[in-house]
Amino acid sequence: MRQDSRGFIPVRRFIAFGIAIFLVFSTLTVRLYDLEILRGDYYHVLSEQNRIVRLPVPAERGGIVDRTGYVLARNIPGFAISVIPVDLPRTREEELSQRLGSLLTLPSDSVDETIRAQRIRNPYEPVRISKTPVPREIALAVTERAELFPGVRVDPESIRFYVDGTLYAPVMGYTGPITEQEFEKLKQSGYLGNDDIGRTGIESIYEQYLRGTYGWREIERDAALREIKTLALQRATVGDTVSLTIDDRLQKLLDAELRKGVDDDKFTQAVGVAMNPQNGEILAMVSIPGYDNNMFARGITTAELAALNGDDRHPLVNKAIGDRYPAGSTFKMVTGLSALSEGTATRETVVNVSASSFSVSGTTFYDWRQHGSLDFVHGFAHSSDIYFYTLAGGTQFAPNVHGVGPDAIAKYARMLGFGSPTGIDLPNEDGGIMPDPQWKLATFDEPWTIGNTYQEAIGQGFVAVTPLQLLNAYAAVANGGTLWQPHLLKQVTDAAGKNVPIPEWTSQKLAMTQDNLRLIRESARRVVTIGHAYMPNLKIPIAGKTGKDSAGRNKLGFHNWFVSFVPQADNTDPTAQIAMVIFTYDSSKSLCELCLNPAVGMTQRILERYLGANK
């Protein structure tokens, strides 16, 4: 009975069903083994990459101070305005774009476009609308009327502030957004695509100290890319404080005098640089006209930039180092030192300047007056052109004096730093031109003439110098024969207050005798006491040399120089603690030999006030 009733059981098909179960689970198990055991590590990495992102935490940029600690550049809080598209209803997008556009003075189309692009890219991630840091009032306007600004976020962000913007812009430079090419090179060093970077000046050259060390924040995020929690945090370290050798008090004295000269229409452009001849520290550096670097920090407008670029006085160029000018009579120091060093002249070399002009092969050369008989000191003090024509190339006025020649002048000039950059710690330094016969042949394919030698002797013709080169050469004379690498960096201090190692400054000993250098110092002092740059009621022992020149064939463009140094006492010892060059220029005025050199009076006023207060 039971056997019969079980006849309906298909035993083989049950076995087949069992085999099917076995096959299904074998397949699943083998695949799982492959995924979890053999490739588990690979997928583990993928799952971590899914959820963990490391976000950079930007560091505050370091400050810049003068030698006394007076703050020149710091950061002030500004705000960034962003939109998170997912929190912004599509129906209100246009209205918000218009409102933000008018608030931030941006075209509402571009605001709308930015939001729409982000909506497609990642609607949960905020996209920055403000191109430049936004002041507090605007940020407040947004946060107080949040209902008018759906999806808008306000985040604090730093904005660079230059305390005396225009005063220091030529030195300080400014920061600006990193370019694509720079970013490609610098991303290995931790730069971000929207970083600011020092663009020029100190900001650029000491970027490494100022930038600081960025931190990071590791966050866990969900599939919608929303931040869930912070997993780990590495704080950012604020950038180092850069102390400059600049003395803000001198900088302001110098700037005020030069600016007054511009206001009084004595000239339209001016440069003033002061340094300590004993170590190459730059104490002040003014270039007028300048620009307000805060315009760049807050984001310069196209119109502002066009105005700066369109100004033919080139306000964006630091003229102390970035442009070259004829040295004029200040160069007589070089001609004189060459002749003294080569032994073709001594302190007693006398030239009888019995005329105020003479001609050589059809060309007439002038002196500014008929000086009569001059020795070296007086030739220098009265800035006699004929005296130095004679030392350089020989003239009829002193048949027994052999000219030292253009090659020797070029040799000593280069020793004094002319013709190549001084190596100051600023970008875009010009090297000037220090010609010699070979240079002329190579450049103009013409042989050197005696006329070239005469021109060179008094700093005209081909010679071109930067104000800093000139100052540095006189500083080497003032300190007894050491040519320093001029520099602006005094020290670097990190966030903890510790000193950070900085580069060593180089110096070169001049191959010149102390007697000859002393003779130049004595002669330079005579320039002020009896000569060309007589200073009435002078209270400090200023020594120096004037220079005048005009640029171009039409003789338009009037340069005036006064380069000076101040020994500790009224003697010829190499003790000067300060040397200064003042250069003024007016492109609309022509050379005027007998006009007053404005640089002389300004130098007296500045140095008397500066040193008078110091002593």
Next chain:
Amino acid sequence: MSLRRPATPLHDRPAPRRWIQIDPILLIVTLLLIGYGLVMTYSTTAETRTFTGDPMQFVVRGAIWAAVGLAAMAAVALFDYAWLGAFAPLLYVFTLGLLSVVLAIGTSSLGAQRSVNLGGLSFQFSEVAKVLMIIVLAKFFADRRASIGSPLTMLLGLVLLAPAVFLVYRQPDLGTSLVFIAIFFGIAFLAGARIWQLVALVAIAAASFPIVWSLLKDYQRARLSAFLNPYADPQGAGWNIIQSLIAVGSGGATGKGLTAGTQSPLGYLPIAESDFVFSGLAEDLGFAGAVILFALYIVLLVAALRVAFRAKDPFGMLIGAGVATMLLCQIMVNVGMAISLMPVTGIPLPFISHGGSSLVSICFALGVLQSISMRREPEGP
């Protein structure tokens, strides 16, 4: 007493004797799987950081459904399954009615209309329909054992199946309609259908693939393409597959630990408590946890087949076969989908997926199996 006893040739044994014949292994493995399911619900939802509310809400709801399911199982076991056979035509009409109701008044989620709201609880009628369809088909083939070799029988069976498959497909729920077809094959196979006829049906289905393809919805086609190459559209159609593979693979040998997985709580795994629950399990408990689950499933399937094998009549045997087919098919498709051996279809993983309809329906089916076990011929004297 007469209520429990159908009029015709069915003979029921006295109650005490029947309880002894309950299948203990089937019962124990059922309880273990329900427990495993609650643990996994806890693991994938307790730490979920993408929604707010009571973190235990899913576990509590799952426990309530488990209690309901177990009660249903006990009630159905008490019931003589012969009654089900007697009422098979009525059940069939009822099944089609349920599926029509879903289409008519169902609420939609993720573009599909699959569930009906009953007093605040949403219920997926297609889950119940699967079990009811097993009974209907089992009854159909049990009654036609004599003419099983005739193509006409197969054709009639298909005619019986077609409306249900069509209604489910229209929801649209391609996965569940495929389960219906699998159940048909499973029951027909054990009912003794000619192998060549079954092969011919498969061949016809394969040949008609281009037509089926043209009938598919866009998202279904995208899923099939994504199955073949998920990286063609990693943020779109391929996203689920890639994220699921990452979840499974990152689990490693022993997993990240309960609630320690990151893929599902952070929302990388979509529908992590149901369709992709296996990925969460493999991430949290690793290869070991998956193998334990497989072992429990194998015991469950073998126990179900044993009930079928020992059934006192072809009807009982075919119900057992149908239930085993349904479970195997769902496990294969759901796990296969999580590890990219199958295209993405929304089929719940038995016991593990969070969802009342699936759990209660399976408990109902296992209750029927226990009823069959209790009413088998006793072994030996």
